[in-house]
Each structure stands twice: as C-alpha cells, then as structure tokens.
Amino acid sequence: EIVMTQSPATLSVSPGERATLSCRASQSVSSNLAWYQQKPGQAPRLLIYGASTRATGIPARFSGSGSGTEFTLTISSLQSEDFAVYYCQQYNNWPITFGQGTRLEIK
C-alpha cells in the first residue's frame, strides 16, 4: 500500500500568518490527493481534492498544490478556526491511505 508521510508533525504559526503543510507519497499518486481538516471530537472535513480543487464552501485562503509524490497545503492567512489537525489522503490506489497528520497550533 502507498505510505503517506506528512511534515512537520506539529506546526506553530501566529494568526494572520501563512501556514505551509507538506505531504509525500511513497509512490506517485498523480493528482489523486485530498486534504482534510479535523478538530478535536469532530469528524474530518474535506478541504481539497484533486490536489488543488477546493471542496464546496471551503474558503479561498486554503489552497493545494503538487502532483506525483509531493504535495502542499497552504493556508494564506490563518484564522482562529483553522487551528486543527490536517490529513492528506491518496485515492490513486486501493486501499486508500492517509498521512499521520500535521497538528497546526497557535504560536
């Protein structure tokens, strides 16, 4: 199965600043990559699919890029509600797999 590796494990950023989260696949997943946000006690929320397409209702400050094995999620100006855990997920090969997550915390 494809292993997804996220970095860093924890990212400390001040509100209003930019956050850049990385995700690497153990083999090419083309653009079949999604990003999810998860807050404590809540289900994951789809942010990005197709590596760069925002899901319905997702603010424009969230953007995704990359293809093949290297991907990035950028949050351009952090709002208080953005502090959460972020997961990348590949759906190029079954079984689909997730990264271990990046915790975005307030600096």
Place this chain on the structure above:
Amino acid sequence: QVQLQESGPGLVKPSQTLSLTCTVSGGSISSGNYYWTWFRQPAGKGLEWIGRIYTSGSTNYNPSLKSRVTISVDTSKNQFSLKLNSVTAADTAVYYCARDCSSQGIFDYWGQGTLVTVSS
C-alpha cells in the same frame, strides 16, 4: 443536507463481534453514484479505511481487515452496517461512516463518529 449517524454498542468483549450501523438522512442511500464507507481512528492516531459498499451490494475491503470484515446495506432503512469479528484491544477506536462522492475515494459527508472500546 445529507447527514450520517453511527450507532451501536460502545463496549465489545475480546473475541466477539463489533457491529455498527450508519443511518443516512437528508437523501436516499440509493440515489446518486455513491459508495458508503467505514473508517476508524485509534486515539491519537490517523485514519484507517475499513471498506465500502455500493447500493447494489458490491463491496471492497482493506486487505489488512478483509478476513474479519463484512459491510452490508439495507436500502429500505437507508442504512449500511459494519461487522468486525474476533476483535481485540487493537480494534479500539472511533469508527466513522462516510459518503464517497466520487466512487474514487473522496469523502464529502461524515458521521460524527462513535467510540468502540474492546475490553473484558
């Protein structure tokens, strides 16, 4: 607005069978080209895909769990279900149901999750 809700026992004894149901509201489980999916997440860890079902009854399972998992659907009740047999403490997790909106593995609606603890 589609909503999913997991239900089932929160405590299961080792070696027994874990059984959960996901009830879909706000739309028919049979409409659209969707796969209905189960995930789990052990405390403090990442998400694991368990398997999925189409309303025709066609299923796909994670090879790591395939020998112990059965997913079924009841379209008359707008529900789908998960059975995981021979459970151990390693199966303790929050279990989520979700809708695959693409049939490829993009999940747009999720239940809120239910904690299942395996303990005697």
